[in-house]
Amino acid sequence: EVTRKGKTKAYVVSTHPKFPVKAEVIGGKPAEVGMIVYGKLQYTASHVMISIEEVLGHKDDPGIEIAQIALEYGFVTEFNEDVIEEIAGISDVVLDEQKIGRTDYTDLLTITIDGDDSKDFDDAVWVRKNQDGTFDLGVFIADVSEYVKEGHPLDQAALARGTSVYLADRVLPMLPHKLSNGICSLNEGVERLVLACIMKLSKEGNLLDYEITEGFISSKHRMTYRNVNAILDGDGLLREKYADIVPMLETMIELSAIIRRRREKKGGIEFDIPEYSFSLNEDGSPLSIELRVRKQAEKMIEDFMLQANETVAYHMNIFHLPCVYRVHEKPDQEKLRDVFAVIGGMGITLKQTKNDIHPKQVQDALIKIADSPYQTILSQLLLRSMMKARYAPECLGHYGLAMQYYCHFTSPIRRYPDLMVHRLIKKTFLHPDRLEEDLKKYQAILGTIADENSISERKAIECERAVNDMLYAWYMESHIGQIYQGVITSMVSFGMFVTLENGVEGLVSLSSLPGYFTFDKEKMCYYSKERVYHLGQRVSVAVASANRLSRKVDFRLPDEREIYENSSIE
Template identity: 40%
Template structure:
């Protein structure tokens, strides 16, 4: 094989093998490079490595490699359980992708300061001897990195507490996903120097909106109010939409300590019971937050919109507002539903809310006409009591009040993007590229079992039995796309969503459609936004919690002042890459913590029965999502009684050999919770009652 080295990031599977994603395209290589466990153990998950190809299949571009050198280490420390084994001390990494325990020499077990980390709800932790730490969650600084032949060595720097202590789960996620969570002293010093009072000289040079009954509309627990809105009807019958966004750029200057930290953080991270803000609280919930009844500086987008939803005129300006009310989604929804008490309390604002509802409907219908996709998948809401204990899981509300703010923010983002793009100034666009043909083919293969299709031309593809699946363990069925030129549009997705609305398969097919799409990201090149069916889009409306929005504000400000572009194209490319990376880490941390909390909540319900939907079938069993709880778990194929069951690859069904009873995606079943694996955050179920599907032939797909 060629001795040319390929560089990329190592992704390690919990079972030890790994993959390296090349940083640049490699001729003849169609996918990530597979690394067997012996090779993957030479580095840690996330490291940047140099790999030599040792085996390449020219037919499909699959390659196997070996790590030659570690180019960049991403882990300076490891968080995990403290363990005492055979008179030695170790840290067992919480992240299962970090293989091998870290040995802690006896002299380095107790932190020098002897204090636990400062966290919400933390109680004093009495630690006198290393043995007192057994089972606790700690952080160890790495002194020697683990390798294939040797354990890593470290020293304890933090004692977080027991895994079930309040707040420890958040601390683990922060460290696992390497989320910056402590502001450096210089940042805090700058933040303390910020004054909330607006100088009259600054207000005088801005457009004054303080006489308007502008409002913010947010969730009940929100403290950082980015946006405020106002709608009026013009004499010509059109609407005037004003979207006022906190002028963070006024307070955060390029190159300042706060700015440098914000670049690194990229985004605020929202956990169920706390947030890790991008900006210090003096700004995020103080000077920048659009609190009611106080003067605040804003960047404003003013749009005249006709009855088709077209923006017929627009302008942008620096402004000063005084929010009339801090409204909640719940209250505005109730007002629009006719709640007499709230309509009386906010009588002066009711006509404004009615106009907002009317305009939001017009904007939504316009987006629908152009092909914008709205999956409206349920999101879990973790519920707590006054002591911080989790009490339940429910569906997060998404009512008309949420939708009208969404529509107004989308309109403002699109208007700003088009304005800046026309000037040719570089900004981080929010882009969403069309799906890969292979992902579409995989979705169509499953959708056909429900008689559904995106309606695009047949994907030129073939199926092949693979020797190794992506997980490196099982043989299986792979789709090879032979013609990647697929005329897929957002309308194909939109129309299928409309066809399956209200049907039993709606939930699973909507989820699978979403999975077939690429992730949205930031980019210096305007590539359009597939899901929104928008040719030009950016993020402008949340500069308190997203760094790309702050950049867009600065660029818009330069345009307003007649100045040259404040950022170069390479500079915006670097910002976009960092922001996308931060966003992915935040989303993964938020998702994983919610899953962990859901599993912990289910610990006390072992033996209970639930109804749910089969959302995935695998050779080892099928996964069920429970109704109303948004919790999923595995029903192992070995637990299915009364027959010998096997997995049929080409139909993705689990079928009994004698009875022909089958289980497939979309089936409803009743299950019993048998086991909770808290360490791996997994639930295991078995079938309860008469949950077996009716024996007989498979359902014939319906035409659509």
């Protein structure tokens, strides 16, 4: 932040709590006092200097805090001139010559189902139940690779970003809006180019046959999760309004349940971890925190996308074609057994064997703890014991989904690996004009691309978490001293972390506990002569401090008098 500007000198003070630096401005873009700026520091023996590379805005501008965090993690909102020039030459409508050689799916009752606020629709679905009890499932994905040409500025920008980043009040898109919200978005009532994966599934959900083709569709309805859930719950007005698709929606739910049962039977793991979203005031401050609830429609679309991803990965593997796979390797067995031991210590008996723990055993553990008061914390412990999923050119399987073949195919608007898989399908399977040359090229570069996208994904997740932590802390700044009910979700040598029902996590430091406490790492508890605090225990906490700049919240344990006087414990 520019804090002082004299006739000849201006200074910038870092707003990052870990780097309290004051620097003299020596050039770059002009900025007034109160402006939030970005630049590289230069050091001499007696001075710290900065050349201003970017001016984000005034410190009081709505959303400036989120913009700072995005920049901190290296995410930019603007596209360079070469990209802008390239997209200017892209048509806003599907051209007749682009449809040559493609399958016409415009007569199918394809629909999109997304969130209320979504603007980029990269997947549409269609389902039919046949007389013999089998199902035809069509998953139609925007053919982004038709517009993002390999090696062009637009492709280079997409690879550099790797993913769209979803922050509280904004999206930092991987692709410019002209593509993501326009020609590549499967908007209602307009023709769009797609890659289609049409699958025939048995009554038990087994894959009987499939085809992967280039095509074009015209989505018949832009549906929302909220409306589809209401229709499935029997909302009369909506069922009348969308009467043409109600039978298909009911067939979709039937098929979704079959696909999910098959995955669960194989041992697919479903971590039921609460997720939260923020409503913001006009000035960018958090107004409220809401629990996100996944209902039938959300789970249905997830089932269909997983099925398409698995089918495409299977296809690429059996034909020995290059692919960017989504892999999730076996967890460290010692870590997993430690978590099983913690669960056992809470009175929940789990089956264990001398062999490696199979995903089915993890799934069984999640089922057993589902009705436990410790369900959320134990699910989080199990999740933390897992390896991180990543991208790789080798088909190593997906432990969490219990799938031998898996890749990301269904979101090329917002994930570069999906775009890459589309490109590989087209170049090595649908149009293998230079197959030998392309095979050599992709075998040489896919490892690097996979690694870069794994890094981009982790960076995006960290950025999203940093924004959420900032908003949690900002929200709690106006609740200092207030008492809440929470659960001890983590214990470390310097204190215990408590999570409230609204998702806010804060530290109760060891030094703030009354008396002398000893930490038992194996039993995950603090104990003194008078009392014990253990993992999963419900406790009352008072908000001791909160700071949006440090993105941290501190709690303390209130005494009985405070609890009594605070009759409204949340």
